[in-house]
Amino acid sequence: MSLRQPFSTPPSSEITPEPVYFKRRHILQASAAFTAGLALPFSASFAQAAPSPASAGLASLPSTLNKAYSLPDAITPEKDATTYNNFYEFGFEKTEPAYNAQKMKTRPWTVSVEGEVEKPQQFDMDGLLKLAPMQERIYRLRCVEGWSMVIPWVGYSLSDLLKQVQPTSKAKYVEFITDMQPDVMRGLGSRVLDWPYREGLRIDEAMNPLTLLTFGMYGKVLPNQNGAPVRIIVPWKYGFKSGKSIVKIRLTEKQPISSWMASAPFEYGFYANVNPKVSHPRWSQATERRIGEDGFFTRKRETLMFNGYENEVASLYANMDLKKNF
Ligand SMILES: Nc1nc2c(c(=O)[nH]1)N[C@H]1C(S)=C(S)[C@@H](COP(=O)(O)O)O[C@H]1N2
Ligand SMILES: [Mo]
Numbered sequence: 001m002s003l004r005q006p007f008s009t010p011p012s013s014e015i016t017p018e019p020v021y022f023k024r025r026h027i028l029q030a031s032a033a034f035t036a037g038l039a040l041p042f043s044a045s046f047a048q049a050a051p052s053p054a055s056a057g058l059a060s061l062p063s064t065l066n067k068a069y070s071l072p073d074a075i076t077p078e079k080d081a082t083t084y085n086n087f088y089e090f091g092f093e094k095t096e097p098a099y100n101a102q103k104m105k106t107r108p109w110t111v112s113v114e115g116e117v118e119k120p121q122q123f124d125m126d127g128l129l130k131l132a133p134m135q136e137r138i139y140r141l142r143c144v145e146g147w148s149m150v151i152p153w154v155g156y157s158l159s160d161l162l163k164q165v166q167p168t169s170k171a172k173y174v175e176f177i178t179d180m181q182p183d184v185m186r187g188l189g190s191r192v193l194d195w196p197y198r199e200g201l202r203i204d205e206a207m208n209p210l211t212l213l214t215f216g217m218y219g220k221v222l223p224n225q226n227g228a229p230v231r232i233i234v235p236w237k238y239g240f241k242s243g244k245s246i247v248k249i250r251l252t253e254k255q256p257i258s259s260w261m262a263s264a265p266f267e268y269g270f271y272a273n274v275n276p277k278v279s280h281p282r283w284s285q286a287t288e289r290r291i292g293e294d295g296f297f298t299r300k301r302e303t304l305m306f307n308g309y310e311n312e313v314a315s316l317y318a319n320m321d322l323k324k325n326f
Helices: 018-028 032-038 042-047 096-103 125-130 158-165 203-207 259-263 310-317
Strands: 110-115 121-124 135-142 147-157 173-178 198-202 212-217 231-233 246-252 287-290
Touching: 110 158, 121 125, 121 158, 125 212, 147 158, 158 203, 158 212, 158 246, 173 203, 198 203, 198 259, 203 310
Parallel strands: 110 246, 147 287
Antiparallel strands: 110 121, 135 147, 147 212, 173 198, 173 246, 212 231
16 A cells, blocks of 8 residues: 555544654654653753743734735634744644743844855845835645644745845755754754754745745744744645744755655655645645634634645646655
8 A cells, every 4th residue: 555545534633743753653763862852851841941932022023914915714813823833943742832932042143045046145134124025914824733823924025035145047946944052942852853954945936926934923023932033934835844943045956855854754745735635644634623713523624725825836836746746
């Protein structure tokens, strides 16, 4: 049986989020170093010393609503979007980043844009914030684990930045590299992922106007747990493609290998387009749970092809077998 054959949805209690699965796998492999790391869970080691997960007190980030990217869906409550996070550098539990990421240093911060570009450049945050007009865009974000949110993000198209550095004709891909702060990112000590967290896009995906270089949400600068001071949002792909707290953007000729591909190549491909017809090897992707509206009996929503952005992006994959290029 092929790994990619669709099968029925297991009850959600049987869906193991990636890190828990990795923990088990590593324990089974009796990886001594990893098991030693587990002896002191994140929550026990520093949650109690961390400040509360406030997103109050964040500076406002004015922007203009881009109506072309609005949605009829109800917006996810800010409280949910800022306390239910995946940011494995700060722990594997959804509630941990909101506490643990408060200690991340977000200034001074530079983003280096390099590789296959005519004009490599280091941008500081003042430069980045002024580079193009800030827009508010309401996007769905759909995690590969089967949940989704609807968030008013603030930023501008990544293409505005990439045009400044002038990609060469050899620039076929764009790699995003996340910051490493070992003193506050306990996750870096585990082998769950290949650090630093790296993701990538094909150049035409990166240049698509939907791809948002993101500085804020809900009218304010990004909370640390959501990827301050700057992250990517790629709304037609699974959430893991949207790297947080980015320090380097590298344009390359060869397809980069993302951290998830390096850790579990049969489960996480380079493309990772939201696709209800291609199951994850361990669960169906046909439906999703919308965070904030999930009572026990709430019906799940049907997952939309390309997360609902089919009109905008289907042409990027016109001649591709999306079961192979998952
Ligand atoms: N650096 C970094 N970026 C990351 C992750 C991570 O663990 N580290 N998790 C990804 C995953 S799996 C998801 S679903 C989204 C979650 O973004 P949110 O917490 O803002 O909703 O961030 C993505 N970006
Ligand atoms: Mo995710």
